[in-house]
Structures are given as C-alpha cells and as structure tokens.
Amino acid sequence: MNNITNVLEGRNLVKRYGSVTAMDGADFDLRRGEILAVIGDNGAGKSSLIKALSGAMIPDSGVIKLDGNPISFKSPMDARNSGIETVYQNLAVSPSLGIANNLFLGRERRRPGILGSVFRMLDRKAMEDEAKEKLSELGLLTIQNINQAVETLSGGQRQGVAVARAAAFAKHVVIMDEPTAALGVKESRRVLNLIKDVRDRGLSVVLISHNMPHVFEVADRIHIHRLGKRVAIIKPSTHTMNDAVSIMTGAMNPEDHQAGAFAD
Amino acid sequence: MATPLSASKQEAAQHELVAASATGNFASFEAEKLSFMERAHRFFHQHPTAAPAIVLLLAIAAFSFIIGDRFLHPYNMSLILQQVTIIGILGIAQTLIILTAGIDLSVGAIMVLTSVIMGRMAIDIGLPPFAALGIGLFAGAVCGYINGLLVTFFRLPPFIVTLGTWNIFFALNLWYSKSETIRSQAIDSVAPLLHWTGHTVEFFGAKLSYGSLLMLALFLLVWYLLNWTAWGRHVYATGDDPAAARLAGIRTDRVLLSVYVAAGIICAIGAWALIGRIGSVSPQAGMMANLDSITAVVIGGCSLFGGRGAIFGTLIGALVVGVFRNGLALAGVDVLWQEFTVGLLIIVAVGMDQWIRKV
Numbered sequence: 352m353n354n355i356t357n358v359l360e361g362r363n364l365v366k367r368y369g370s371v372t373a374m375d376g377a378d379f380d381l382r383r384g385e386i387l388a389v390i391g392d393n394g395a396g397k398s399s400l401i402k403a404l405s406g407a408m409i410p411d412s413g414v415i416k417l418d419g420n421p422i423s424f425k426s427p428m429d430a431r432n433s434g435i436e437t438v439y440q441n442l443a444v445s446p447s448l449g450i451a452n453n454l455f456l457g458r459e460r461r462r463p464g465i466l467g468s469v470f471r472m473l474d475r476k477a478m479e480d481e482a483k484e485k486l487s488e489l490g491l492l493t494i495q496n497i498n499q500a501v502e503t504l505s506g507g508q509r510q511g512v513a514v515a516r517a518a519a520f521a522k523h524v525v526i527m528d529e530p531t532a533a534l535g536v537k538e539s540r541r542v543l544n545l546i547k548d549v550r551d552r553g554l555s556v557v558l559i560s561h562n563m564p565h566v567f568e569v570a571d572r573i574h575i576h577r578l579g580k581r582v583a584i585i586k587p588s589t590h591t592m593n594d595a596v597s598i599m600t601g602a603m604n605p606e607d608h609q610a611g612a613f614a615d
Numbered sequence: 616m617a618t619p620l621s622a623s624k625q626e627a628a629q630h631e632l633v634a635a636s637a638t639g640n641f642a643s644f645e646a647e648k649l650s651f652m653e654r655a656h657r658f659f660h661q662h663p664t665a666a667p668a669i670v671l672l673l674a675i676a677a678f679s680f681i682i683g684d685r686f687l688h689p690y691n692m693s694l695i696l697q698q699v700t701i702i703g704i705l706g707i708a709q710t711l712i713i714l715t716a717g718i719d720l721s722v723g724a725i726m727v728l729t730s731v732i733m734g735r736m737a738i739d740i741g742l743p744p745f746a747a748l749g750i751g752l753f754a755g756a757v758c759g760y761i762n763g764l765l766v767t768f769f770r771l772p773p774f775i776v777t778l779g780t781w782n783i784f785f786a787l788n789l790w791y792s793k794s795e796t797i798r799s800q801a802i803d804s805v806a807p808l809l810h811w812t813g814h815t816v817e818f819f820g821a822k823l824s825y826g827s828l829l830m831l832a833l834f835l836l837v838w839y840l841l842n843w844t845a846w847g848r849h850v851y852a853t854g855d856d857p858a859a860a861r862l863a864g865i866r867t868d869r870v871l872l873s874v875y876v877a878a879g880i881i882c883a884i885g886a887w888a889l890i891g892r893i894g895s896v897s898p899q900a901g902m903m904a905n906l907d908s909i910t911a912v913v914i915g916g917c918s919l920f921g922g923r924g925a926i927f928g929t930l931i932g933a934l935v936v937g938v939f940r941n942g943l944a945l946a947g948v949d950v951l952w953q954e955f956t957v958g959l960l961i962i963v964a965v966g967m968d969q970w971i972r973k974v
Contacts, residue, residue: 427862437862443862443863444856444859445856445863446855447855447923448851448855452848456860456865457849457863457864459845472843472844473843473848503657
C-alpha cells in the first residue's frame with residue numbers, strides 16, 4: 352500500500368456519543384482519481400465517517416490526512432477551503448434562487464474595482480458565464496436559463512446543479528451522499544455518468560450509496576463498513592454483489608478477501 | 616438495504632435495460648404544451664411583483680373611470696404618495712424581515728420610540744438637530760439589535776419576540792415622552808431639520824414631499840442591496856432554506872442579525888418621515904403602522920414563508936392600499952368599506968401566494 356497515492360486518509364478514527372460508539376477505530380483510504388464507494392448497513396457508522404471527512408463532525412481521536420498532511424476540520428467550511436466538497440443528500444440548494452446564484456452561493460464574485468470593493472456589487476455576468484461553462488463541461492448546458500429557479504428543475508437536474516457546484520469548486524475530493532436515492536432510473540443513469548465525468552476530470556469521489564447495482568457500476572473500489580470500522584475493501588471486478596452484501600451483514604468473513612484487495 | 620440479495624442481479628439487468636432507452640440530454644427541456652393556467656402560474660412565479668402591479672393598474676383605471684380627473688390629478692397622485700410614505704418606509708423594514716421567514720410586529724413601536732427620542736434630544740436636551748437625528752437612528756439600530764439577538768442567540772420565534780418588544784418599546788415611548796406631545800412650533804424654532812421630510816417640491820402640479828422622495832431613495836437602496844450584493848442573496852437564501860444556506864457556508868445567524876438591525880435603522884428613518892408628515896412628535900402616532908406595514912408587504916406579493924418576493928412589490932402593495940383608500944374616500948364611500956376592501960386584498964394576496972409557491 353503506497354501512501355503517496357492517497358489523497359485522503361483516516362486512521363483509527365473514534366467517535367463516541369455517550370455509550371454509543373459510532374466509529375470504533377475506523378480506517379479510510381481514498382486514492383487520487385478514483386471513485387470509492389462506501390457501503391454499510393444502517394447504523395454501521397458510514398455517516399459518522401463521512402461527517403468526519405467533510406468537517407461536519409470532529410472525531411474524538413484518530414488522524415485524518417489530506418495529501419499526506421494531517422488536518423483537523425472544525426466545520427464544513429474548513430473542509431471546503433481545503434478542497435473537499437460535499438453533495439448532501441438533501442442537496443443543500445436554495446429552491447427559490449436561480450442556478451447561477453446557487454452555484455456561487457456563499458462564494459459570490461464581486462465586480463472588479465471600486466464597484467466591487469466599495470459598493471460590494473456582484474459580478475452577475477461573470478458568475479452566469481462561469482456557471483454556464485461549468486454546466487457545459489459536465490454536459491448540462493441544455494439548461495437554458497441560468498437564472499431559472501432551482502425548484503422548477505426536475506430532481507435529476509437539481510442533482511446535476513448540486514454535483515456541478517461540488518465539482519466546480521472541489522480541488523481534491525467530492526463526497527456524494529446517496530446521490531441517486533431520490534431519482535428515477537433515467538435520472539439515476541445520468542447522475543452516475545456525471546459522477547464518472549467528475550472522476551475523469553481528475554477528482555477523487557467518495558460515493559455513499561445503498562444501491563448495489565449503482566455502486567458496482569461506477570465504483571473503482573468499495574469500502575465496506577461494519578460495526579463502526581472498515582472491514583474490507585473490495586473491487587467490483589473480483590467480487591459479486593452477493594459477496595459485498597455478505598461482508599456487509601457479517602455473513603462472510605472479510606479476512607478472506609481483504610488482503611487481496613489491498614494488494615492492488 | 617434497498618436491494619434484496621436474490622433480486623439484485625435481476626434488478627441490475629432491468630436497470631440497464633431502462634437506462635439504455637434513456638437517450639435524451641441530461642437536463643434538457645422537452646417542448647412542453649402548457650395550458651393557460653400553467654403559463655399564468657409560471658409567469659407569476661417568475662415575476663412576484665406582476666400580480667400586485669396588475670391590481671394597482673386596474674385600481675387606478677377603475678377609480679379614474681368612476682371619479683374622473685379629480686382622482687388622476689397630479690396633486691391627488693402626489694397626495695397618495697405622501698399618504699403611503701410612512702407605511703412604505705416601514706414596509707421596507709418589514710420586507711427584509713419577512714424575506715427571512717420572520718415577522719416584525721414592533722416596527723411601528725420602534726418608529727414612535729425613535730421619533731420621541733429625536734424630538735426630546737433636540738428640544739428638551741437641546742442637542743444640535745443632526746445629532747438628535749443620529750441618536751434616533753442609533754436607537755433604532757439598538758432596538759433592531761435586541762430583536763435580532765432574541766431571534767438568533769436565544770432562538771425565540773420572531774412573532775413572539777416582536778410581540779413582546781412591541782409592548783416594551785411602546786411602554787418605553789410613553790415613559791420617555793411622559794405621554795406628552797412635542798408641538799410643531801417648538802420643532803420649527805429649534806430643529807427645523809426634523810421637519811425637512813415634510814417640505815414639498817412642486818412638480819407639474821404634484822406636491823412631492825422630501826419624505827416621499829426619501830422613501831423612494833430607500834427603496835432603490837434596498838433593491839440594490841438585495842439584488843446586487845452577496846448580502847442580499849444570503850438574505851433570500853436564509854429565508855428560503857436556512858439549513859441549505861448553512862451548508863452552503865452562509866452564517867445565517869449573522870445574516871438574520873444584520874437584517875433586524877437594518878430594519879431598526881429603517882424604522883428610525885421612518886420616524887424622521889413621521890415627524891415631517893404630522894409636524895409634531897406624538898407618542899400616540901403610528902398606532903396601526905405595525906399591521907399596515909405587513910399588509911403592504913403581503914399585498915406586494917412577498918411570501919410570509921420567506922425567500923420569495925421583491926422589494927418593489929412592497930411599494931406597489933403600499934400604493935394599492937393608498938389608491939383604494941383615496942379612491943373610495945373621493946367616491947364618497949363610507950370609511951368602513953376601505954377597511955373591508957383592504958381586508959379582502961390581504962386574503963386574495965395570500966391566496967395568490969399559496970398558488971404561486973406551488974411548483
């Protein structure tokens with residue numbers, strides 16, 4: 352295992368809520384330019400792991416490294432500033448604001464010169480142009496009106512906007528929490544393609560999903576979480592969905608597979 | 616687990632089958648055939664001020680038809696503008712609060728309290744008029760800050776907070792003014808600056824007061840802030856979905872606090888306009904201003920659920936009320952029917968909002 356290729360890693364992460372142990376010495380490895388799916392049964396502690404990585408929660412102990420450097424996020428803003436963007440399950444878009452406004456929400460561009468510095472004037476044109484550019488990079492430019500309210504878009508289009516925002520600003524990692532959970536088959540397909548596009552642009556993607564066919568289709572590696580820690584990393588090419596579910600539920604002993612998967 | 620073990624492979628195959636047939640662009644719009652109602656809905660959804668603007672134009676047309684030139688005369692038009700000045704200014708403050716999904720019942724009380732402070736500072740204490748004005752504006756900011764702090768830091772609902780501070784500010788106003796009115800002559804001789812908002816300029820037979828012009832300038836300023844600064848976008852986002860705004864990195868508590876402070880300052884500007892309009896400083900003035908400002912905002916198409924609405928809608932909303940009151944009065948209709956009409960307009964406006972908000 353070569354640490355240099357890891358863009359984000361966690362070692363021995365622990366988080367306790369009273370008597371409940373959400374993370375029990377969890378490890379995590381994300382390589383550059385890969386899609387890593389994180390699967391696990393409800394209550395296995397995946398969301399705690401993801402929260403720790405995205406800055407939404409501070410672990411009690413353990414180390415998180417970004418590009419080999421130890422980091423400690425105090426808030427999601429810290430993670431964002433370090434180049435880790437998260438697409439939340441509830442999307443975190445503002446329904447009545449337009450697409451361009453949503454893309455730049457919280458990091459608006461101001462006009463150059465005195466208009467921006469003294470009058471705090473937004474550079475709407477630049478933001479709209481850049482929003483169009485970002486959307487077209489991801490094949491989403493068929494959205495005609497960049498100022499259209501996000502609530503008037505379909506579920507897949509909204510997800511597209513949320514993914515585009517994350518991809519546009521992420522320098523290292525995009526974390527996606529159940530991006531296809533609320534979508535129909537057609538729209539899921541397009542979002543999965545979008546996730547591959549994001550990876551192909553050189554970013555690393557963490558995909559949290561319950562949908563095994565989706566996971567097996569797009570993931571390069573699959574991190575299986577059980578009882579607060581990682582029990583195995585498998586590859587879609589060497590394991591079946593049944594294997595994954597068996598390991599996840601404890602029906603299969605992960606030790607039989609772990610070594611092989613770590614090796615490559 | 617979304618997929619049962621045995622069925623997962625089968626489902627995957629099915630998934631691929633359906634997915635393969637999905638060839639369209641990811642975010643394309645099918646050429647939709649829209650019914651008239653759907654098109655109307657989309658139009659009103661995109662243009663929140665359209666509905667009140669149509670009502671205003673229809674009302675003006677109807678009253679000019681019924682009453683004739685007396686109604687349309689520039690003097691009467693400017694009179695309407697003067698009559699809505701106070702409510703318009705408080706409506707600006709109210710719009711900011713309502714955009715954040717809050718409500719401010721204390722705007723009128725802040726206005727009266729700060730007008731008394733301005734008057735007493737200038738007349739009783741003998742401070743220079745501009746200093747009295749400045750202290751009044753500062754007092755407005757403090758009142759707003761108290762509201763904002765209770766809403767953000769103590770997490771109390773805005774309705775209850777401002778219901779409480781409405782009473783508190785009004786009681787302080789009675790205490791500080793000793794329930795006495797400061798007479799207009801006294802203000803004229805010592806602090807004419809406080810009367811500046813009541814002076815008028817002639818303009819093609821119209822008598823525009825500086826107070827009305829101040830109101831229009833404030834509308835423009837707040838329009839700019841809401842539409843052309845990041846702060847304005849954050850105000851909308853905070854009212855729209857606070858959780859989403861926080862996840863997008865917006866410090867919503869800070870935004871809320873700034874909105875309440877701004878509203879307090881705007882109410883104090885309203886106090887200045889109030890002194891100019893009624894001439895004296897009376898602790899009993901503007902009793903109905905709290906609710907009238909909400910009326911203007913609601914008729915102006917702002918959603919009480921936050922995040923939706925435009926600042927100029929409130930100006931139109933205030934004008935709609937002003938036009939109806941003025942027109943019905945000129946037509947010789949009993950005052951009670953003015954109240955009746957305003958009540959009707961509020962209900963229609965809120966009904967419209969419920970329909971428009973549906974996507």
